[in-house]
Amino acid sequence: MQFPEGVRIDGITGDVTPSTGRYLKKLSALRDLYEAPELVDAYIAQHGDVDAYDVIEYRPEGSDICFGTTIMHPGKIGREYFLTRGHFHAKSGRGETYYTQSGQGVLLLHSRSGETRAVEMRPGICAFIPPDWAHRSVNTGTEKLVFVWNCTIDAGHDYAGIATRGMRQLAVEQNGRLAVIGNPKYRD
Numbered sequence: 001m002q003f004p005e006g007v008r009i010d011g012i013t014g015d016v017t018p019s020t021g022r023y024l025k026k027l028s029a030l031r032d033l034y035e036a037p038e039l040v041d042a043y044i045a046q047h048g049d050v051d052a053y054d055v056i057e058y059r060p061e062g063s064d065i066c067f068g069t070t071i072m073h074p075g076k077i078g079r080e081y082f083l084t085r086g087h088f089h090a091k092s093g094r095g096e097t098y099y100t101q102s103g104q105g106v107l108l109l110h111s112r113s114g115e116t117r118a119v120e121m122r123p124g125i126c127a128f129i130p131p132d133w134a135h136r137s138v139n140t141g142t143e144k145l146v147f148v149w150n151c152t153i154d155a156g157h158d159y160a161g162i163a164t165r166g167m168r169q170l171a172v173e174q175n176g177r178l179a180v181i182g183n184p185k186y187r188d
Protein backbone atom coordinates (compact mmCIF):
# COMPACT_ATOMS: atom_id res chain seq x y z
CA MET A 1 0.00 0.00 0.00
CA GLN A 2 1.22 3.50 -0.76
CA PHE A 3 1.05 6.32 1.75
CA PRO A 4 1.16 10.08 1.26
CA GLU A 5 4.39 11.79 2.16
CA GLY A 6 5.89 15.26 2.11
CA VAL A 7 9.23 15.35 0.34
CA ARG A 8 11.63 18.17 1.06
CA ILE A 9 13.35 19.62 -2.01
CA ASP A 10 16.17 22.10 -1.55
CA GLY A 11 16.06 24.45 -4.51
CA ILE A 12 19.68 25.51 -4.12
CA THR A 13 21.44 22.17 -3.58
CA GLY A 14 18.80 20.01 -5.29
CA ASP A 15 18.74 17.59 -2.34
CA VAL A 16 15.60 15.45 -2.13
CA THR A 17 14.64 14.06 1.29
CA PRO A 18 13.67 11.27 1.36
CA SER A 19 14.87 10.02 -2.00
CA THR A 20 14.81 6.56 -3.57
CA GLY A 21 17.80 6.75 -5.89
CA ARG A 22 20.32 8.92 -7.62
CA TYR A 23 22.95 8.87 -10.32
CA LEU A 24 25.82 11.04 -11.43
CA LYS A 25 26.98 11.81 -14.99
CA LYS A 26 30.63 12.58 -15.50
CA LEU A 27 31.68 14.85 -18.34
CA SER A 28 33.48 12.01 -20.13
CA ALA A 29 30.18 10.13 -20.52
CA LEU A 30 28.82 13.05 -22.55
CA ARG A 31 31.86 13.47 -24.79
CA ASP A 32 30.30 12.53 -28.10
CA LEU A 33 27.24 14.74 -27.61
CA TYR A 34 29.31 17.88 -28.13
CA GLU A 35 29.96 19.33 -31.55
CA ALA A 36 33.69 19.25 -30.78
CA PRO A 37 34.41 16.10 -28.71
CA GLU A 38 38.14 16.80 -28.82
CA LEU A 39 37.48 19.90 -26.72
CA VAL A 40 35.97 17.64 -24.05
CA ASP A 41 39.26 15.71 -24.01
CA ALA A 42 41.16 18.97 -23.62
CA TYR A 43 38.82 20.10 -20.81
CA ILE A 44 39.31 16.81 -18.96
CA ALA A 45 43.08 16.98 -19.43
CA GLN A 46 43.04 20.39 -17.76
CA HIS A 47 40.29 20.05 -15.11
CA GLY A 48 39.82 16.29 -14.67
CA ASP A 49 36.68 14.30 -15.40
CA VAL A 50 34.35 16.64 -13.55
CA ASP A 51 30.74 16.02 -12.52
CA ALA A 52 28.37 17.22 -15.23
CA TYR A 53 25.04 16.59 -13.51
CA ASP A 54 23.32 14.65 -10.73
CA VAL A 55 19.81 13.25 -10.81
CA ILE A 56 17.99 12.48 -7.53
CA GLU A 57 14.70 10.58 -7.68
CA TYR A 58 11.64 10.09 -5.54
CA ARG A 59 10.02 7.01 -7.04
CA PRO A 60 7.72 5.25 -4.57
CA GLU A 61 7.30 1.56 -5.25
CA GLY A 62 4.09 0.82 -7.13
CA SER A 63 3.41 4.47 -7.98
CA ASP A 64 2.43 5.67 -11.43
CA ILE A 65 4.29 8.97 -11.06
CA CYS A 66 7.72 10.05 -9.92
CA PHE A 67 9.62 13.27 -9.47
CA GLY A 68 13.05 14.46 -8.52
CA THR A 69 15.77 16.96 -9.26
CA THR A 70 18.54 17.45 -11.75
CA ILE A 71 21.55 19.44 -10.58
CA MET A 72 23.63 20.67 -13.50
CA HIS A 73 27.12 22.03 -12.93
CA PRO A 74 28.27 25.09 -14.88
CA GLY A 75 30.91 24.86 -17.56
CA LYS A 76 31.69 25.38 -21.21
CA ILE A 77 33.11 23.21 -23.97
CA GLY A 78 34.19 25.52 -26.75
CA ARG A 79 31.13 27.62 -27.57
CA GLU A 80 28.74 25.09 -26.02
CA TYR A 81 27.60 24.91 -22.41
CA PHE A 82 27.34 21.90 -20.11
CA LEU A 83 24.30 19.90 -21.16
CA THR A 84 22.28 16.77 -20.42
CA ARG A 85 22.08 13.79 -22.77
CA GLY A 86 18.63 14.64 -24.11
CA HIS A 87 15.92 12.12 -24.82
CA PHE A 88 12.51 11.31 -26.13
CA HIS A 89 10.33 9.37 -23.75
CA ALA A 90 10.30 5.72 -24.73
CA LYS A 91 6.51 5.62 -24.44
CA SER A 92 4.52 7.84 -26.75
CA GLY A 93 1.96 10.16 -25.18
CA ARG A 94 3.98 10.89 -22.02
CA GLY A 95 4.87 14.49 -21.15
CA GLU A 96 6.86 16.03 -18.32
CA THR A 97 7.41 19.28 -16.42
CA TYR A 98 10.73 20.95 -15.54
CA TYR A 99 10.37 23.52 -12.76
CA THR A 100 13.54 25.56 -12.36
CA GLN A 101 14.56 26.30 -8.77
CA SER A 102 17.91 28.07 -9.16
CA GLY A 103 20.43 29.02 -11.80
CA GLN A 104 19.74 29.79 -15.43
CA GLY A 105 19.62 27.78 -18.58
CA VAL A 106 17.68 26.84 -21.66
CA LEU A 107 15.60 23.81 -22.50
CA LEU A 108 16.00 22.69 -26.12
CA LEU A 109 13.16 20.69 -27.64
CA HIS A 110 12.15 19.20 -30.95
CA SER A 111 9.13 17.21 -32.00
CA ARG A 112 9.17 13.96 -33.95
CA SER A 113 7.97 15.89 -36.98
CA GLY A 114 10.88 18.32 -36.74
CA GLU A 115 9.49 21.43 -35.05
CA THR A 116 11.87 23.12 -32.64
CA ARG A 117 11.41 25.22 -29.53
CA ALA A 118 13.60 26.62 -26.75
CA VAL A 119 12.24 27.48 -23.29
CA GLU A 120 14.12 29.66 -20.85
CA MET A 121 15.01 28.02 -17.55
CA ARG A 122 15.13 30.33 -14.54
CA PRO A 123 13.53 30.33 -11.10
CA GLY A 124 9.77 30.67 -11.35
CA ILE A 125 9.48 29.13 -14.81
CA CYS A 126 7.90 25.69 -15.05
CA ALA A 127 8.44 24.28 -18.53
CA PHE A 128 5.75 22.11 -20.09
CA ILE A 129 7.24 19.33 -22.19
CA PRO A 130 4.52 17.82 -24.36
CA PRO A 131 4.57 14.12 -25.23
CA ASP A 132 6.80 13.18 -28.17
CA TRP A 133 9.13 16.16 -27.87
CA ALA A 134 12.81 15.45 -27.29
CA HIS A 135 14.29 17.56 -24.51
CA ARG A 136 17.77 18.54 -23.39
CA SER A 137 18.61 21.08 -20.69
CA VAL A 138 21.64 23.35 -20.89
CA ASN A 139 23.22 25.31 -18.04
CA THR A 140 24.02 28.70 -19.56
CA GLY A 141 24.93 30.37 -16.26
CA THR A 142 27.89 30.38 -13.91
CA GLU A 143 26.07 28.68 -10.99
CA LYS A 144 24.42 25.30 -10.63
CA LEU A 145 21.16 24.91 -12.54
CA VAL A 146 18.66 23.05 -10.34
CA PHE A 147 15.24 21.97 -11.56
CA VAL A 148 12.46 19.65 -10.43
CA TRP A 149 11.14 17.18 -13.00
CA ASN A 150 7.89 15.31 -12.76
CA CYS A 151 6.64 12.56 -15.06
CA THR A 152 4.97 9.17 -15.17
CA ILE A 153 7.12 6.15 -14.36
CA ASP A 154 6.15 4.37 -17.57
CA ALA A 155 7.42 7.28 -19.72
CA GLY A 156 10.88 5.74 -19.88
CA HIS A 157 13.87 7.22 -21.73
CA ASP A 158 15.05 6.82 -25.29
CA TYR A 159 18.59 8.23 -25.22
CA ALA A 160 19.90 6.34 -28.24
CA GLY A 161 18.09 8.40 -30.86
CA ILE A 162 19.60 11.67 -29.64
CA ALA A 163 23.02 10.08 -29.12
CA THR A 164 22.97 8.94 -32.75
CA ARG A 165 21.34 11.90 -34.50
CA GLY A 166 21.95 14.76 -32.05
CA MET A 167 19.52 17.48 -31.09
CA ARG A 168 18.18 19.71 -33.86
CA GLN A 169 19.34 22.81 -31.96
CA LEU A 170 22.50 23.85 -30.14
CA ALA A 171 22.79 26.40 -27.33
CA VAL A 172 26.01 28.33 -27.85
CA GLU A 173 27.71 31.47 -26.66
CA GLN A 174 27.94 34.07 -29.43
CA ASN A 175 29.40 37.51 -28.75
CA GLY A 176 29.16 36.90 -25.03
CA ARG A 177 25.52 35.86 -24.99
CA LEU A 178 23.33 32.84 -25.49
CA ALA A 179 22.23 31.94 -28.99
CA VAL A 180 20.10 28.95 -29.98
CA ILE A 181 21.12 27.83 -33.46
CA GLY A 182 20.44 24.93 -35.79
CA ASN A 183 22.77 21.99 -35.25
CA PRO A 184 24.86 21.62 -38.41
CA LYS A 185 25.70 18.03 -37.43
CA TYR A 186 22.09 16.89 -36.91
CA ARG A 187 21.45 13.65 -38.84
CA ASP A 188 17.88 13.30 -40.02
Ligand SMILES: [Fe+2]
Nearest residue numbers: 087089096135
Ligand atom coordinates in the same frame (compact mmCIF):
# COMPACT_ATOMS: atom_id res chain seq x y z
FE1 LIG B 1 12.09 13.38 -19.90
